Amino acid sequence: MTSVTPRAPVGRAPVAFSTAGLPDHERVELWESHNAEALIGLRCRTLTAAVLEAAEVNVQLDRVHLARVRGTAHVVERDEELVRRRPAESVALFFSLVGEAFFYHDDGVRTLQPGQMLMCDADRPFMRGFSRGLEELVVKVPRDVFAEVTGIEEVRQPLVVGFAAEGANSFAHTLARQVGAATRDDDPSPVDEGTLLQLLGALTGSDRADLTAAHRAAAMAYVDQHLREPGLSATQIAAGVGLSTRHLSRVFAEAGTSVPRHVLQRRLEVARDLLVTPAAASMTIAEVAHHCGFTSAAHFSSAFTARYGERATDLRRRATAARTAARTAARS
Template identity: 25%
Template sequence: MWSEESTDAIPAPERAEWYQDVVARAIAPTRTALTDPCSFRASTTVLDLGLLQVSTFTYGALRSWRTPTLIRRGDPELFSLALMSRNSMWISQRRNDASLSAGDAVLFDSSRPFEAGTGPLPDPASRGTAAPLPGTVGSVMVHLPREALRLPPGDVDRLLARRLCARSGLGAILGQFVQSLERHALECAPQERERVGRALLDLTTAFVAQQLNACQELPAETRRRVLLERINVFIDQRLADPGLTPELIAARHHISLRSLYALFQQSQGESVAASIRRRRLERCRAELARTGPGAPHIQTVAQHAGFTSAAVFSRAFRSVYGVSPREFRKEATAGRPVHGSSRDRTF
C-alpha cells in the first residue's frame, strides 16, 4: 500500500530533520539544508513492491549531500532512478553533473557520495554555498537493489548522474507505467503487486540497458515482457484508430504476426483482437459513467474508441455488460449502481 507523509503538521524548525528522516527511509541517509524552513513544504508517498520500492517526492528549495561518513554508517546498496515531473534540480556523483527538468531521468547510487539541489546546476566555484532557487520540485523514483540490475556494474557506473531522456520511447513507457501505479496500485492484491514489481524491474532494466546500447544482453524473458509492455502502450494510445489491427501492431514492432499471436496467448490469455475489443469497451464504459455538463455523447464515445458504427458498438457493449450504452448512461445519470462486470471476459 502507499504510505503518505507531509510537512503539514511539522513545525518549521523541525522540517529539515523530518525531511532527512523521510529520505533516509525511502532512499538512504543524507544531510539536508533548507533555504527557508518557514516556507518549506514537502510530501512523499512510498509503495512497496517486494523487490522494488516506488516513491514520489514534492519538495521546496533545498540542498542535500550523501557523504562518505554517512555511507560508512550504513548503505542499503540501492540504485535509484528518478523521473522528473515538475520544475528543475541537479545532482552530482562520480564526477558527473546532471541538470534536470520535467521529462528527464537520472540514475544515482546510494553507495557513492552525491550532492543534489533544486534549481539549475550551480557554478562549481559556488557549489555548497550558493542558495538553491525556490520552486516546488516533483519526481517519482524507482529504488532497486544493485544486484537486481543485471547489467555490467562498470557500464552502469558510466550512467550515474547523467541526464537521461524519458520523454519518448521506452523512457515514456516507463514513466506512464510508474504514474499508473499512483492511480491503480491500491486495487491490487499483495501477490499482484509482486507481479507489478517484476514488470517494473524489467522496464527499468531495459531502460538502463537502452542507454548503454546493451539491450541484447538482457535475458530473453525480460526482452519478451518489455516488448509486451511496449505493445500494450501502443494499443492503448491508438484505440481510437479503426485501422488498429494485429497486422499493423506486428509491423510497427518488427515481429511476425505469428509471434504476436503467441506473445498474447502466452502472456495475456487472450487474442490480440480480443484485447483491443476489451480495452475499447472498458474505455467506453468509463466515459459513459461520466455524468453532468461536458459528458460526451454516446456516439462520440464510440468514435473515440475506434468503433465505426453505432450499431456495432451497441451490440458489443450489450454482449459484455448486459445493457445497451444508452441504458448504462441512464443508470449512471440516475445515480444507480451501474453494471460493472462482463458476461464474457474472454470475448
C-alpha cells in the same frame, strides 16, 4: 535466459507524506526523517529562506519501492558518512517530470531535464539540486534484485536515459508510465512487480530480460495512451514501441490474444468504466463510444453487448439507480 516470476499486482495502498501544515522550522528535519525511513536517507537544505514545501507518495512492493516526489527549490546530499550510517543497498532510478536538476557525482556533474531518467547506485555519494523545484518518480531496487534482473553486479557510473519520447526508449517510457500510475495521489493503479522488473532488465540491455513480456508491456502502455485515436493500428503501435508489425503480433499471440482484440477489449473496458462514473453521466452513449475510439455507435453497442452480456444503456441505468438508492439511504 533467466525469467523473473510475475507477481500479483500490489495490494498495499500508497502512503503519503507532506510537509504542509508542519511547523516551518521543523519541515527540513521531518522531511529528512521521512525519507530516511521510507525511501533513501538524505541531507536536505533549502536554497533560500523560503520554507520547504514537499510531498511524497510511497508504494512498497514485495521487492521494489516506488515513489512520487514533489518539492520546492532545495538541495539534497548523500555523503560517505550518511551512506555508512544508513546504507540503502539499492540502485535508484529517478525519472524527472518537472524542473531541471543537477546531479553531482565523483565522475562529474550532469544536468537532468524533464523527460530524462538517471540511474545510480544509491550508496555512492552524490548531491542533487533543484533550483526551481521538482516532481519526479523514483524506483528503488535492492542491489541483489537488480543484479538478478539485469546481470549487472555494480553500477559504477550514473546512466541517463530519455523516457519522454515514444520510441526513444520504449521500456523506460513504459516503466515511467506504470510507476506514475501506481503513485498517483488519486485513484492509483495496481502494478505488476514482475513486469516492472522485466522492463528494468530490458532498458539496461540485459540478456536475462524476458523481452516478450517487456515488449508486450510497452505495447499495452502505448495502446492505453492512444486509445481515443480511431485509426490506432498494429502498424502504428509497432512503430511506437520500435518493433516490426510481425513481431508485435507474435508478442500478443504468446499471451493468447491479438493486437486488434486487445485494442477492442481495452476500449470496451474504458467505456464500461465511463458508463458507471458519475462524472461522465452527462455523456451520451455515442459520446462515450467516440471518447474510447469507436467510429460507430452501433459497432460499439453490439461489441459491448457481446462482451458484457448487457446493453450499455442498461448498465448505465443500473448504475444511476444504485447511486440514487445510495443517496436516498444516506438521507434517511
